[in-house]
Amino acid sequence: MSNILGDAYQWVKAGHVIFVIFWMAGLFMIPRFFVYHQECDPGSAEESRWIDREARLIKIILNPSIIVVWVFGLALALNYGAFGQGWFHLKLAVVLILSGYHGWMVSYAKKLKAGQRTLSGKMLRLVNEVPGLAAAVIVVLAIVKPF
Numbered sequence: 001m002s003n004i005l006g007d008a009y010q011w012v013k014a015g016h017v018i019f020v021i022f023w024m025a026g027l028f029m030i031p032r033f034f035v036y037h038q039e040c041d042p043g044s045a046e047e048s049r050w051i052d053r054e055a056r057l058i059k060i061i062l063n064p065s066i067i068v069v070w071v072f073g074l075a076l077a078l079n080y081g082a083f084g085q086g087w088f089h090l091k092l093a094v095v096l097i098l099s100g101y102h103g104w105m106v107s108y109a110k111k112l113k114a115g116q117r118t119l120s121g122k123m124l125r126l127v128n129e130v131p132g133l134a135a136a137v138i139v140v141l142a143i144v145k146p147f
């Protein structure tokens, strides 16, 4: 416990959870966008609208949120002394998987923009379960701290 945040700790925690909500909202939306995107004709005006929507979702919601969640989360962890605790090790592992998923979604948006539709609609609907499952595990670890 280093108490770098002092009285601001609860405010930083509130900010952390607010940006977790934004991040999760974006992660839930993006594969849905991809499904609709892939339902329109390649090169159509509708396709360019989806490319634009995906780019804005990444630029305005997803990328700023992941940065704030990590910065606030690491500040909380240093303050809390979480690096020595079991629940935090697992939380960090699941958050790293979620961050990798974020990167994968951003790279798939680039692929779609380049005209490469490598994932089926069914697969995109399936991967859409990842953030929900990860969030459930992370919230239980952060609140219950079972070990």
Ligand code: HEM
Pocket (backbone or CB within 6 Å): 013, 016, 017, 020, 024, 069, 070, 072, 073, 074, 076, 077, 078, 080, 082, 095, 098, 134, 135, 138, 139, 142, 143
């Ligand atoms: C990105 C890396 C992250 C780090 C380093 C991190 C770290 C932390 C730390 C140290 C706390 C304070 C625990 C306490 O005061 O009891 C916390 C709180 C919390 N975190 Fe994270 N977190 C991260 C990402 C996430 C994500 C992705 C979610 C949800 C999907 C999440 C959900 C929560 C919740 C709900 C709390 C409040 C727990 C409470 O008040 O008891 N965190 N986080």
